[in-house]
Amino acid sequence: MEFGKVTRRRFLWRSALPTIAVVGLDPRLSVAAQAVASISVVRAQGPEPIPVTLNVNGKPHALQLEPRVTLLDALRERLGLTGTKKGCDQGTCGACTVLADGRRVNACLTLAVMAQGKSITTIEGLASGDQLHPLQAAFIEHDGFQCGYCTPGQIMSGVALLSEKRPTDETSVREWMSGNICRCGAYPNIVAAIRATAGRSA
Amino acid sequence: MNAFRYAQAHDVASALASVAGDPGATYIAGGTNVIDLMKENVERPALLVDITGLPLRGIEPTAHGVRVGALAVMSDVADHPAVARDFPAVAQALLLSASPQLRNMATIGGNLMQRTRCAYFRDASQPCNKRAAGSGCGALGGVNRRHAVIGGSEQCICTHASDLAVALLAVDAVVHVRGRAGERSIPIEHFHVLPGTTPQRETVLERGELITAVELPAAAAARNSYYLKVRDRASYEFALVSVAAALDVSAGGRIRAARVALGGVAPIPWRAHAAEAALVGKPANAQTFAAAAAAATRGMRSYGQNGFKIALTQRAVARALAHAGGAA
Numbered sequence: 328m329e330f331g332k333v334t335r336r337r338f339l340w341r342s343a344l345p346t347i348a349v350v351g352l353d354p355r356l357s358v359a360a361q362a363v364a365s366i367s368v369v370r371a372q373g374p375e376p377i378p379v380t381l382n383v384n385g386k387p388h389a390l391q392l393e394p395r396v397t398l399l400d401a402l403r404e405r406l407g408l409t410g411t412k413k414g415c416d417q418g419t420c421g422a423c424t425v426l427a428d429g430r431r432v433n434a435c436l437t438l439a440v441m442a443q444g445k446s447i448t449t450i451e452g453l454a455s456g457d458q459l460h461p462l463q464a465a466f467i468e469h470d471g472f473q474c475g476y477c478t479p480g481q482i483m484s485g486v487a488l489l490s491e492k493r494p495t496d497e498t499s500v501r502e503w504m505s506g507n508i509c510r511c512g513a514y515p516n517i518v519a520a521i522r523a524t525a526g527r528s529a
Numbered sequence: 530m531n532a533f534r535y536a537q538a539h540d541v542a543s544a545l546a547s548v549a550g551d552p553g554a555t556y557i558a559g560g561t562n563v564i565d566l567m568k569e570n571v572e573r574p575a576l577l578v579d580i581t582g583l584p585l586r587g588i589e590p591t592a593h594g595v596r597v598g599a600l601a602v603m604s605d606v607a608d609h610p611a612v613a614r615d616f617p618a619v620a621q622a623l624l625l626s627a628s629p630q631l632r633n634m635a636t637i638g639g640n641l642m643q644r645t646r647c648a649y650f651r652d653a654s655q656p657c658n659k660r661a662a663g664s665g666c667g668a669l670g671g672v673n674r675r676h677a678v679i680g681g682s683e684q685c686i687c688t689h690a691s692d693l694a695v696a697l698l699a700v701d702a703v704v705h706v707r708g709r710a711g712e713r714s715i716p717i718e719h720f721h722v723l724p725g726t727t728p729q730r731e732t733v734l735e736r737g738e739l740i741t742a743v744e745l746p747a748a749a750a751a752r753n754s755y756y757l758k759v760r761d762r763a764s765y766e767f768a769l770v771s772v773a774a775a776l777d778v779s780a781g782g783r784i785r786a787a788r789v790a791l792g793g794v795a796p797i798p799w800r801a802h803a804a805e806a807a808l809v810g811k812p813a814n815a816q817t818f819a820a821a822a823a824a825a826t827r828g829m830r831s832y833g834q835n836g837f838k839i840a841l842t843q844r845a846v847a848r849a850l851a852h853a854g855g856a857a
Contacts, residue, residue, distance in 0.1 A: 374532035394535035506628025
């Protein structure tokens with residue numbers, strides 16, 4: 328049982344508040360007693376920073392984060408992985424797309440504390456050394472961007488599309504990439520880059 | 530976003546106890562709706578109870594249909610072969626929802642609990658009876674092109690945003706919930722409630738009650754179901770109008786059973802009983818579908834900018850029925 332930063336003082340403070348139904352586990356209880364206790368309660372942490380371990384691009388990172396910190400902000404502001412972009416910050420534009428256990432998700436709508444235990448892949452984790460991921464190379468070859476701000480999200484989403492084995496005719500690629508908005512309008516070349524990569528790996 | 534406490538639930542009973550007894554607590558699963566609304570200061574929970582660790586993720590074919598765990602994500606349900614085969618409208622509605630990223634995150638239970646996309650509700654500086662009781666409704670007499678044409682009240686004319694719930698209406702889905710008093714099963718038609726004078730209340734759930742599963746009962750009409758979504762953009766957009774139609778047609782071409790449900794037109798997923806009555810016992814042809822489509826719009830009214838939805842609904846119902854009946 329992980330007790331994190333819950334001190335005895337905080338535990339008593341929480342338990343004393345009548346409006347809070349959630350109580351911590353008493354470190355003095357035996358393991359068996361705690362197992363029984365855990366049936367009826369959940370243990371709350373925060374709002375102050377709590378220990379959060381993120382596995383990003385194959386490496387574990389131990390952080391202290393408030394529960395309200397999103398995965399996007401943790402990646403950018405705490406881990407310095409600024410390849411993942413903040414566009415709308417409300418799940419509309421797709422610039423923050425990362426992979427969680429191989430599946431594309433919006434990092435802006437993911438709490439970092441809830442991303443624990445998952446393998447997170449960002450744009451920084453795609454290449455092997457100087458060897459670009461085939462889709463990264465295809466974006467360069469097909470000029471799949473203008474300003475480049477949406478590009479990391481587009482590439483992460485495209486990588487997922489290919490691993491999901493979605494159909495790769497033009498209409499299907501456009502539909503399955505609809506969660507990534509490009510304000511410059513580089514769509515024709517983005518679609519071309521994805522289709523070319525699909526053709527190579529097929 | 531307000532500061533909050535966070536707790537992981539490891540079993541259903543402790544999750545229920547945590548939220549039922551604490552007015553400031555709310556559940557979080559996929560987070561796509563609640564995190565978004567917290568960033569807008571529309572929701573300000575003091576405690577988030579993370580239920581993603583609960584064993585409610587399975588999608589299980591049963592002797593009577595398919596049982597979908599409340600924590601199954603939209604993409605997994607849409608891709609499930611039994612759902613696509615026996616409940617095509619459900620799979621279609623899911624694939625026409627949101628984006629691939631959001632569908633990988635958002636759960637089936639959360640989809641049914643999602644809040645309206647009404648711009649007045651989502652903007653904390655605007656009046657909204659749903660968000661702040663008694664503050665008024667900005668949409669009545671305001672910008673209401675996307676708002677309800679049926680089922681609204683003087684307090685609220687929002688629309689329900691779920692595509693899935695509309696499809697679930699057409700296949701007679703049943704929502705299984707668990708509360709501190711025990712378990713109960715709620716037909717999807719009775720799950721959401723009209724705004725009336727209490728627009729803040731959106732479902733029949735009591736505080737803390739948790740959706741555990743959605744059951745899809747196998748039926749001939751459900752196998753011949755179709756979901757049509759009409760929207761301003763070709764993809765990644767909420768419905769202006771949507772229709773889920775399900776038809777059981779005899780070998781002789783007569784309609785034995787029918788379900789017609791509408792999205793984008795009402796504060797709840799809307800079942801068009803009058804349209805269904807106009808279908809049962811009739812031949813499955815364009816004339817019947819046209820009559821049913823006209824019946825579907827009975828009682829609809831414009832609030833200024835949204836009158837176009839009435840004609841749009843009529844055409845969409847006729848087209849969806851033609852697809853479900855195999856004529857399109």
